[in-house]
Amino acid sequence: GxxxxxxxxxxxxxxxxxxxxxxxxxxxxxxxxxxxxxxxxxxxxxxxxxxxxxxxxxxxxxxxxxxxxxxxxxxxxxxxxxxxxxxxxxxxxxxxxxPLHKISSGPQSSLLAPDRTCLDWLDKQEDESVLFVSFGSLASMDKEELMETALGLANSRIPFLWVIRHDLLHGSEKVGLPDGFEEAVQGTGMVVSWAPQQEVLGHQAVGGFWTHNGWNSTLESISEGVPMLCRPHFADQMINARYVQEVWKIGFELEGKLERGEIER
Structure with missing residues (x-):
């Protein structure tokens, strides 16, 4: 981008x-x-x-x-x-x-192995009901941001598919979710280590994408008509998020400190 x-x-x-x-x-x-x-x-x-x-x-x-x-x-x-x-x-x-991913006949490639069971889970959800949450292959967050994101998603009661890489947290800190999180989101939320993103965004159950706004992710979301919740981290991501909100008007940026109540809202 x-x-x-x-x-x-x-x-x-x-x-x-x-x-x-x-x-x-x-x-x-x-x-x-x-x-x-x-x-x-x-x-x-x-x-x-x-x-x-x-x-x-x-x-x-x-x-x-x-x-x-x-x-x-x-x-x-x-x-x-x-x-x-x-x-x-x-x-x-x-x-x-x-967009190259729409016209290329070559196989999809990824640095991480996707968990394709999430597609079966999506098949069981209502159309345009699921929020897909993924911050790409490089962006990271601290432990507090992870906790607030988890609690905000759980409290929203919105169906979600959340990609949590093994290295999502800054440094080498092991990823750990809040106590009781799995029980609270059972049936409404799914967490995977990586997802086949293009297929997820093209799935009829997905109604929104919480993204870091890397250009590939942004273009894939636009191509499938999925509105975006933007949380850019570095490089061109802030530019892409700004265009999503102000020029194309197909999403908005979640600015400032991540807080569970704001995420839930």
């Missing part, structure tokens, strides 16, 4: 890193050349310095300008304006040939 906005991001990043989370007054300042993005939506990494990210983006843009063309896994009906801006700014042909 990131290259779609590359025409303006390097310049914005050269102005300096995003303010810390304590500088709330600055976080919501708009980036005039990159509407509807705000300062808080700028690309950042939890493992690389700001200067490294800025240099990397500048190198990508320069490489694009020296190329014969650039291929994106997106489609014109979704991002016509953005694609035209990229075309105008880099001066090479732009080819939007996505």
């Amino acid at each position: 990131l290259p779609r906005r590359l025409h303006g991001l390097p310049g914005a990043l050269r102005q300096g890193p995003p303010p810390t989370t304590r500088d709330h007054s600055q976080l919501n300042m708009p980036l005039d050349d990159l509407q509807p993005l705000r300062v808080r939506d700028m690309v950042f990494s939890t493992t690389s310095p700001h200067e490294t990210i800025s240099t990397c983006l500048e190198c990508i843009v320069e490489s694009v300008r020296c190329s014969s063309g650039v291929i994106f896994s997106t489609f014109c009906d979704l991002e016509d304006v953005e694609l035209q801006k990229v075309n105008d700014s880099v001066g090479v042909p732009v080819y939007a040939i996505g």
Whole structure:
């Protein structure tokens, strides 16, 4: 998803890193050349310095300008304006040939083995009743966030399918759910270590997707017409979430500290 906005991001990043989370007054300042993005939506990494990210983006843009063309896994009906801006700014042909997962006949691949029993469970649920919760293969959370998410989902009484990777928690901390959680959600919720995401999102029982908004996940959700609850973590995910809420209007971001009552609501 990131290259779609590359025409303006390097310049914005050269102005300096995003303010810390304590500088709330600055976080919501708009980036005039990159509407509807705000300062808080700028690309950042939890493992690389700001200067490294800025240099990397500048190198990508320069490489694009020296190329014969650039291929994106997106489609014109979704991002016509953005694609035209990229075309105008880099001066090479732009080819939007996505969504690739819908047109490729190749087998699905995954770094993790999916638990396909969740598809049988979905077959038993009512149409568009299930919230699919998955934060991708890299995003992580701390123990408190995990507890609040678990209790919020349980208290909502909404059917859910939740992907909890073995390494979902920061560091090497072992994943543990609240006491009584399994009993509380028995019959309404299912937890798996990994899921066949494209098939899940295409299942008639799924009515919503709580996602980290990586571009693959975002595009897969859009392709299946599934609205999103957005919780971006790093890189281009904040940009994608902002577009989901403000431009395409097919979901909204869950901002701030995760709290069980807000999740339940």
